Amino acid sequence: MTASKQADTQIDLIWLSEQDMIDAGVTDTAKCVETMEETLILLDKGDYRMAGASANSHGAQINFPDEPEHEGMPANGPDRRFMAMPAYIGGRFNNTGVKWYGSNAENRKHDLPRSIHVFVLNDTVTGAPKAIMSANLLSAYRTGAVPAVGVKHLAVENAEEVGIIGPGVMSRTILASSLTQRPSIKRVKIKGRTPASTERTATYLREQHPGIEFTVVETEQEAIENSDILIAGTSTSQDGPMGFPYFNKNWLKPGALVLAPAAARFDDDFILEGKARLVVDYKGLYAEWFNENGPDVTYERLLGIPGNRWWDLVQDGTLKETDIANIGAIADGNQPGRTNDEEIFFYSIGGMPVEDVAWATDVYEQALVKKLGTPLNLWDSPALS
Numbered sequence: 277m278t279a280s281k282q283a284d285t286q287i288d289l290i291w292l293s294e295q296d297m298i299d300a301g302v303t304d305t306a307k308c309v310e311t312m313e314e315t316l317i318l319l320d321k322g323d324y325r326m327a328g329a330s331a332n333s334h335g336a337q338i339n340f341p342d343e344p345e346h347e348g349m350p351a352n353g354p355d356r357r358f359m360a361m362p363a364y365i366g367g368r369f370n371n372t373g374v375k376w377y378g379s380n381a382e383n384r385k386h387d388l389p390r391s392i393h394v395f396v397l398n399d400t401v402t403g404a405p406k407a408i409m410s411a412n413l414l415s416a417y418r419t420g421a422v423p424a425v426g427v428k429h430l431a432v433e434n435a436e437e438v439g440i441i442g443p444g445v446m447s448r449t450i451l452a453s454s455l456t457q458r459p460s461i462k463r464v465k466i467k468g469r470t471p472a473s474t475e476r477t478a479t480y481l482r483e484q485h486p487g488i489e490f491t492v493v494e495t496e497q498e499a500i501e502n503s504d505i506l507i508a509g510t511s512t513s514q515d516g517p518m519g520f521p522y523f524n525k526n527w528l529k530p531g532a533l534v535l536a537p538a539a540a541r542f543d544d545d546f547i548l549e550g551k552a553r554l555v556v557d558y559k560g561l562y563a564e565w566f567n568e569n570g571p572d573v574t575y576e577r578l579l580g581i582p583g584n585r586w587w588d589l590v591q592d593g594t595l596k597e598t599d600i601a602n603i604g605a606i607a608d609g610n611q612p613g614r615t616n617d618e619e620i621f622f623y624s625i626g627g628m629p630v631e632d633v634a635w636a637t638d639v640y641e642q643a644l645v646k647k648l649g650t651p652l653n654l655w656d657s658p659a660l661s
Contacts, residue, residue: 290649294410300643308421320604323366332564335361354381363629376506420449423535426623440502442510539627541582562587583624
């Protein structure tokens with residue numbers, strides 16, 4: 277084989293460990309918010325593809341039976357699943373990739389994260405892999421940045437008080453990203469499962485964000501009342517009806533922004549009377565969840581993500597689709613954002629693999645500039661072609 281032929285067919289890629297990802301800037305919250313805003317605008321314009329016939333699927337998931345018939349097959353359990361989330365995002369990114377993860381709540385007993393992620397970034401034209409990445413931080417920081425795009429466009433300008441219900445990793449990255457958009461934040465109230473574990477989180481956050489007052493509260497009502505920004509960061513609640521955090525209309529401060537990347541329940545009459553403005557990361561995602569699961573699958577079975585409830589209301593004719601806005605349309609100036617300090621916003625975030633592709637692209641490009649990662653060779657010339 278000639279040298280030129282080999283050069284044409286050789287495929288090399290890089291492996292980026294978690295430390296490589298950190299060194300390449302995966303934890304740069306302010307930059308990640310900028311990238312997510314760009315991504316959400318591209319979504320609204322339609323310059324993307326995800327899985328499924330509609331190109332809007334969240335991904336493909338493997339679940340396990342409650343009582344497996346075959347030896348060695350795992351039994352169903354809390355958060356036990358495997359999931360592949362492929363996507364293409366256009367614009368300056370023009371890349372394709374897939375996030376792949378396994379999840380099991382039992383991992384916590386072994387000092388492991390509930391979900392363990394890897395990401396593969398591919399050339400969109402040839403399909404050749406460019407990089408394989410450690411992706412827990414990639415996923416966590418893009419998850420925190422998407423709500424912060426809402427903070428940028430929907431929160432009151434002088435927001436000072438934040439309420440957190442469910443102070444896990446997701447809420448921590450949302451708070452960090454939100455602070456890049458509203459440095460005016462002075463106080464944070466935290467409602468967790470137990471006072472002891474919640475105080476440990478508060479101690480961690482005090483170290484991360486000196487100068488901000490962190491207080492552990494006993495009820496969701498205390499977290500909600502007087503808060504300018506609310507973070508619903510859990511899929512379970514000890515206080516709320518149906519086991520979801522409940523944002524009672526009488527507790528919400530005028531001008532409040534509720535960020536809901538997990539479960540949240542709102543009063544239907546408050547929504548149907550137009551008392552709150554409804555925003556989602558992208559309507560196509562909720563339409564596809566409805567199509568995939570059918571009208572008989574309630575939003576409670578879809579983890580309580582409020583956008584699914586709103587889409588149900590659209591399908592039964594009690595809410596108009598135009599009553600729901602894409603955050604990308606607001607960010608791009610095609611729909612109005614906040615028009616006064618009294619408006620209440622509910623922002624539902626389902627999370628999409630296009631966001632992983634976009635942030636992976638930026639981190640990968642920084643890794644190349646900094647010469648990070650371990651080179652890998654797929655082949656010099658394919659054995660079969």
